[in-house]
Amino acid sequence: xxxxxxxxxxxxxxxxxxxxxxxxxxxxxxxxxxxxxxxxxxxxxxxxxxxxxxxxxxxxxxxxxxxxxxxxxxxxxxxxxxxxxxxxxxxxxxxxxxxxxxxxxxxxxxxxxxxxxxxxxxxxxxxxxxxxxxxxxxxxxxxxxxxxxxxxxxxxxxxxxxxxxxxxxxxxxxxxxxxxxxxxxxxxxxxxxxxxxxxxxxxxxxxxxxxxxxxxxxxxxxxxxxxxxxxxxxxxxxxxxxxxxxxxxxxxxxxxxxxxxxxxxxxxxxxxxxxxxxxxxxxxxxxxxxxxxxxxxxxxxxxxxxxxxxxxxxxxxxxxxxxxxxxxxxxxxxxxxxxxxxxxxxxxxxxx
Amino acid sequence: xxxxxxxxxxxxxxxxxxxxxxxxxxxxxxxxxxxxxxxxxxxxxxxxxxxxxxxxxxxxxxxxxxxxxxxxxxxxxxxxxxxxxxxxxxxxxxxxxxxxxxxxxxxxxxxxxxxxxxxxxxxxxxxxxxxxxxxxxxxxxxxxxxxxxxxxxxxxxxxxxxxxxxxxxxxxxxxxxxxxxxxxxxxxxxxxxxxxxxxxxxxxxxxxxxxxxxxxxxxxxxxxxxxxxxxxxxxxxxxxxxxxxxxxxxxxxxxxxxxxxxxxxxxxxxxxxxxxxxxxxxxxxxxxxxxxxxxxxxxxxxxxxxxxxxxxxxxxxxxxxxxxxxxxxxxxxxxxxxxxxxxxxxxxxxxx
DNA sequence: CGAACGTCTTGAATCGGTTCAATAATAGGC
DNA sequence: GCCTATTATTGAACCGATTCAAGACGTTCG
Numbered sequence: 209x210x211x212x213x214x215x216x217x218x219x220x221x222x223x224x225x226x227x228x229x230x231x232x233x234x235x236x237x238x239x240x241x242x243x244x245x246x247x248x249x250x251x252x253x254x255x256x257x258x259x260x261x262x263x264x265x266x267x268x269x270x271x272x273x274x275x276x277x278x279x280x281x282x283x284x285x286x287x288x289x290x291x292x293x294x295x296x297x298x299x300x301x302x303x304x305x306x307x308x309x310x311x312x313x314x315x316x317x318x319x320x321x322x323x324x325x326x327x328x329x330x331x332x333x334x335x336x337x338x339x340x341x342x343x344x345x346x347x348x349x350x351x352x353x354x355x356x357x358x359x360x361x362x363x364x365x366x367x368x369x370x371x372x373x374x375x376x377x378x379x380x381x382x383x384x385x386x387x388x389x390x391x392x393x394x395x396x397x398x399x400x401x402x403x404x405x406x407x408x409x410x411x412x413x414x415x416x417x418x419x420x421x422x423x424x425x426x427x428x429x430x431x432x433x434x435x436x437x438x439x440x441x442x443x444x445x446x447x448x449x450x451x452x453x454x455x456x457x458x459x460x461x462x463x464x465x466x467x468x469x470x471x472x473x474x475x476x477x478x479x480x481x482x483x484x485x486x487x488x489x490x491x492x493x494x495x496x497x498x499x500x501x502x503x504x505x506x507x508x509x510x511x512x513x514x515x516x517x518x519x520x521x522x523x524x525x526x527x528x529x530x531x532x533x534x535x536x537x538x539x540x541x542x543x544x545x546x547x548x549x550x551x552x553x554x555x556x557x558x559x560x
Numbered sequence: 561x562x563x564x565x566x567x568x569x570x571x572x573x574x575x576x577x578x579x580x581x582x583x584x585x586x587x588x589x590x591x592x593x594x595x596x597x598x599x600x601x602x603x604x605x606x607x608x609x610x611x612x613x614x615x616x617x618x619x620x621x622x623x624x625x626x627x628x629x630x631x632x633x634x635x636x637x638x639x640x641x642x643x644x645x646x647x648x649x650x651x652x653x654x655x656x657x658x659x660x661x662x663x664x665x666x667x668x669x670x671x672x673x674x675x676x677x678x679x680x681x682x683x684x685x686x687x688x689x690x691x692x693x694x695x696x697x698x699x700x701x702x703x704x705x706x707x708x709x710x711x712x713x714x715x716x717x718x719x720x721x722x723x724x725x726x727x728x729x730x731x732x733x734x735x736x737x738x739x740x741x742x743x744x745x746x747x748x749x750x751x752x753x754x755x756x757x758x759x760x761x762x763x764x765x766x767x768x769x770x771x772x773x774x775x776x777x778x779x780x781x782x783x784x785x786x787x788x789x790x791x792x793x794x795x796x797x798x799x800x801x802x803x804x805x806x807x808x809x810x811x812x813x814x815x816x817x818x819x820x821x822x823x824x825x826x827x828x829x830x831x832x833x834x835x836x837x838x839x840x841x842x843x844x845x846x847x848x849x850x851x852x853x854x855x856x857x858x859x860x861x862x863x864x865x866x867x868x869x870x871x872x873x874x875x876x877x878x879x880x881x882x883x884x885x886x887x888x889x890x891x892x893x894x895x896x897x898x899x900x901x902x903x904x905x906x907x908x909x910x911x912x
Numbered sequence: 913c914g915a916a917c918g919t920c921t922t923g924a925a926t927c928g929g930t931t932c933a934a935t936a937a938t939a940g941g942c
Numbered sequence: 943g944c945c946t947a948t949t950a951t952t953g954a955a956c957c958g959a960t961t962c963a964a965g966a967c968g969t970t971c972g
Contacts, residue, residue, distance in 0.1 A: 215928060226952045231930060241950060258704035262679045263624075264929025267615050267957045272681060274663070283652035283662060286639070293639045300635035300664070307672060309680060310635060310664045311626070312652070320659060327614040328661060329624060329681040352610035567958060578922045583960060593920065616959025619927045 214255045216264075223251035234260050266329070274309030275299075275533050276330035278348065280321060280340040283314045290477070290505035291522060292336065295358070298526025299334060306534055322347050332533035334358060334526075339402065354536035356529050359420055368541040370528050374420050377518040377547035378427025378472075381500045384516070384549055385470045386435040389557045390498065393437070394461035394468035395428060395444040396454060396478050397421055405453050407460055408444045421446075424474050424502065443468070447478055454481035469497055469558035476501035476508045476517055483511055483554065494556035504550060514552035521545050566607045568616075575603035586612050618681070626661030627651075627885050628682035630700065632673060632692040635666045642829070642857035643874060644688065647710070650878025651686060658886055674699050684885035686710060686878075691754065693770075706888035708881050711772055720893040722880050726772055729870040729899035730779025730824075733852045736868070736901055737822045738787040741909045742850065745789070746813035746820035747780060747796040748806060748830050749773055757805050759812055760796045773798075776826050776854065795820070799830055806833035821849055821910035828853040828860045828869055835863055835906065846908035856902060866904035873897050 220230035225248060232239045233248040240248075252259075266272055277299060279285060279292075286292050303310045313328050315321035318340070325333070325347050333348050333355035335341070341359065345367060348355045357369040385393070397408060400416035416422040429439040443464060445457035457478075461468060473479035479501030483493060491497050493513055501508055504519030525545060532541045572582035577600060584591045585600040592600075604611075618624055629651060631637060631644075638644050655662045665680050667673035670692070677685070677699050685700050685707035687693070693711060697719060700707045709721040737745070749760060752768035768774040781791040795816060797809035809830075813820060825831035831853030835845060843849050845865055853860055856871030877897060884893050 217928080227929085228931080228953070229951055232951090235930075239950075244950080256704075258702060259678055260930090261928055262681055263615075263619050263622075264927075264957090265679070266681065267619050267928080267959085268930045270615075270957075272615075273679070274681075283656045284649045287645045287648040287652065293645075296639045297636045300639065304635045304667070307667075307676075309676065312662045312664070314656070315659075316656070324659075324661065326611055327617070327625070329614055329618065329626070350610065352608075568960095569958080579959085580923070580961075581921055584921090587960075591920075596920085612960090613958055616927095616957075619929085619958075620960045622927075 214257045216257075216260060219248065219252045219255055219257050222255060223248045231260070235265075271331050272309070272329045273307070274311055274330045275303065275332050275334060275530060276311045276313045276325075276328045277334045277336060278313040278321075278325060278328075278344060279336035279338060280318075280344050281314060281336075281338055282316055283312055285314070285338075286312055290507050291503055294505060294522040295336070295526045298523030299530055300526075301523070302527040302530035306530070308530070308534060318343055318347075325351055332356075332536060334529045334533060354533050356532045356541065358525065358529060359418075365542070366540060368532060370525050370532065370541075370543045370545065372520050372525075372545050372547050374423035375427040375430075377502065377520075378424040379431040380547065380549040381472055381502065381518050382428045382431035384551065385472070385498060385500060385555065386432060386437075388470075388498065388555060390468075390470040391435070391437060391558075392466055392468045392470070393428075393432065393442050394471050395425065395442060396457050396461065396471055396473040396482055397425065397444055397446045398449055398474040398478060400425075400446055403448070404446050405448050405456070406446055408446045410439070412446075413444075421474060428472050449475060449477050451481050451484075454478055455485055458482060458485055470555070471497060471499045473499060473501050476503040476505045476515060479515055479517065479554075480507065480511050483513075483515065487512075493554050495559075498555040498558075500555055504548075509552065513554045516552045516555040517550055519548045519550045521548075566609045568609075568612060571600065571604045571607055571609050574607060575600045583612070587617075623683050624661070624681045625659070626663055626682045627655065627684050627686060627882060628663045628665045628677075628680045629686045629688060630665040630673075630677060630680075630696060631688035631690060632670075632696050633666060633688075633690055634668055635664055637666070637690075638664055642859050643855055646857060646874040647688070647878045650875030651882055652878075653875070654879040654882035658882070660882070660886060670695055670699070677703055684708075684888060686881045686885065706885050708884045708893065710877065710881060717894070718892060720884060722877050722884065722893075722895045722897065724872050724877075724899050725896050726775035727779040727782075729854065729872075730776040731783040732899065732901040733824055733854065733870050734780045734783035736903065737824070737850060737852060737907065738784060738789075740822075740850065740907060742820075742822040743787070743789060743910075744818055744820045744822070745780075745784065745794050746823050747777065747794060748809045748813065748823060748825040748834055749777065749796055749798045750801055750826040750830060752777075752798055755800070756798050757800050757808070758798055760798045762791070764798075765796075773826060780824050801827060801829050803833050803836075806830055807837055810834060810837055822907070823849060823851045825851060825853050828855045828857045828867060831867055831869065831906075832859065832863050835865075835867065839864075845906050847911075850907040850910075852907055856900075861904065865906050868904045868907040869902055871900045871902045873900075 216230050217227050220227040230248055233245050311330050313324050315324050332353050335344050335357045337357050337359045357367055398421050400421045413422055413425050443461045445460045447453040447457045479499050501515045501517035504517050508515040508517050568582050569579050572579040585597050663682050665676050667676050684705050687696050687709045689709050689711045709719055750773050752773045765774055765777050795813045797812045799805040799809045831851050838845055853867045853869035856869050860867040860869050
């Protein structure tokens with residue numbers, strides 16, 4: 209099988225034209241006389257030419273017309289995680305519309321991740337900063353390509369980022385429950401620091417690595433304070449977003465003398481685990497206890513009961529990220545998208 | 561912002577070494593004296609060199625170390641469709657393990673699809689032939705890169721393909737129902753020809769464009785014949801895998817004088833739609849009517865009732881596809897993976 | 913002291929195209 | 943017919959690296 213043996217120059221020679229003309233036949237056909245064009249095409253066909261190799265073009269043109277989406281999670285994360293999936297739908301939709309390609313970049317260990325980022329053939333990166341976001345940003349920065357971070361993480365103003373106002377979102381969730389009459393709360397948090405789990409105190413929150421968790425916590429606190437609720441009375445458990453850690457978190461939160469009548473979960477994932485376990489333990493939601501999530505993944509609408517949650521415009525975030533990369537002009541682009549409270553059936557007044 | 565201004569040759573010049581040495585500093589550091597190596601690195605840092613540009617390397621090295629997954633569906637298909645998602649998990653897992661990159665290639669219209677395939681910077685393609693598979697294969701073939709088709713489609717022995725024995729799988733499904741005692745069946749088919757819908761007769765099946773649907777149909781027929789059931793008595797409706805078309809299909813199938821006690825659905829997707837609509841109409845599954853699906857997507861296990869179905873080793877297909885591309889040796893690789901019947905709660909004896 | 917050997921380094925070729933200024937050919941106008 | 947536009951084609955430079963045969967330098971050994 210003749211692979212990669214015939215180049216543009218071979219075709220040009222065989223057809224008796226210059227390489228420049230042969231190139232034009234393929235990339236700017238209108239510039240060459242139909243007669244010649246036809247002859248070159250015919251020659252190409254006879255020689256089994258596969259068409260201009262994108263590698264050559266790439267070097268000259270500079271742009272690969274593709275964006276990379278990078279994360280420190282394994283590749284399969286893109287197809288498993290509900291949040292990532294909705295995000296990717298937004299991203300891929302935008303890529304589709306603009307005719308841009310999409311490359312997925314990831315790796316378990318940071319050495320390989322570094323190499324993958326270094327060698328990805330893309331014009332820019334969307335960084336899905338879940339875990340180890342700092343590292344990811346650092347590695348990408350070295351590559352000197354435009355990139356946009358998707359969780360704002362540390363408030364590093366020098367990088368482009370698109371996110372949501374976690375603080376305001378948390379307030380919405382807390383306000384909703386407070387207005388329903390709840391006065392005793394429990395918080396099922398996502399990680400404040402990498403790979404941490406357990407009950408959390410104020411100091412841990414203040415010193416959190418991840419601003420997402422911190423902002424949500426403060427949002428809850430500030431809002432509840434308006435209703436006279438002291439943050440010190442609210443049990444908080446930092447989960448790792450796994451079923452087991454949520455189970456332990458629930459144990460912790462419900463163990464007090466006066467257990468909460470409402471649970472603030474910092475992600476839908478955590479909230480949905482909680483819903484399951486609450487059912488196992490015979491709690492009725494929302495009659496016995498209310499639960500509100502955060503993120504607004506599609507699954508939240510279909511679990512039982514449908515989850516009240518703070519909805520992020522996930523797909524829109526993805527779309528904007530692509531736009532930001534593709535229209536990059538060298539400036540830093542920071543954007544915070546609005547959140548919305550979606551009330552469903554996992555919340556009701558206490559003792560309803 | 562200085563972008564792309566400094567090249568390897570600039571660094572080399574500034575550091576007072578040849579470009580060859582500078583290249584070695586980055587790609588084969590052991591070949592250069594630590595002293596020089598350090599000096600070059602320092603110079604690179606001072607100049608703000610981003611590291612060797614993968615474009616240059618690519619041209620020289622020839623391999624991009626990435627595979628493309630192509631389909632004629634829109635890009636978001638990869639993140640929405642349950643089958644595609646499981647497949648992608650297998651594919652991405654294999655890529656991860658081998659350190660290969662992953663590019664997603666698709667487009668609505670065939671012109672753009674053609675361009676995207678032509679210009680994808682990959683070493684090979686996995687073709688997800690759902691719709692318009694022929695065209696996809698044709699376009700990819702032109703590129704002269706290794707590729708493997710994922711639904712065997714037309715029995716074209718000249719291309720590499722990985723698939724399952726649809727015929728045998730369909731037999732398993734039919735046998736299961738027949739052994740439970742069912743004698744009256746209805747078939748909810750997937751497309752035999754592109755964009756078709758409606759009741760189907762033997763001729764249409766024989767002339768089907770898509771072999772998947774045809775093989776499954778014949779598998780059902782042959783097996784049921786062993787139980788003395790005449791294929792002419794079985795209503796078949798070709799759906800388009802949408803809720804509406806399944807609804808119409810169900811209308812058709814259930815409209816006879818002696819409605820079926822069991823439904824053979826050619827995909828889990830169709831089966832799950834059927835389950836929903838059967839419930840709406842007050843049918844109890846499996847007491848009033850049994851349903852068996854095909855594919856074995858994860859959702860099939862969680863719907864109500866859990867769906868009995870013929871399970872494809874979807875992720876394994878993905879893994880093998882990657883392996884096939886990466887270890888391509890110029891030969892045609894054809895493989896058919898075994899199917900398994902997974903009995904859950906959507907099937908029971910008639911009138912149980 | 914010279915030969916033989918290792919270790920680094922160099923310079924040039926190469927990968928496969930695109931692009932553009934310059935030239936050639938053709939057509940059109942007067 | 944001659945001059946000017948217009949259109950097609952050419953040839954060479956260039957994109958940014960890698961690779962490898964050949965050369966430089968320093969050591970070791972007889």
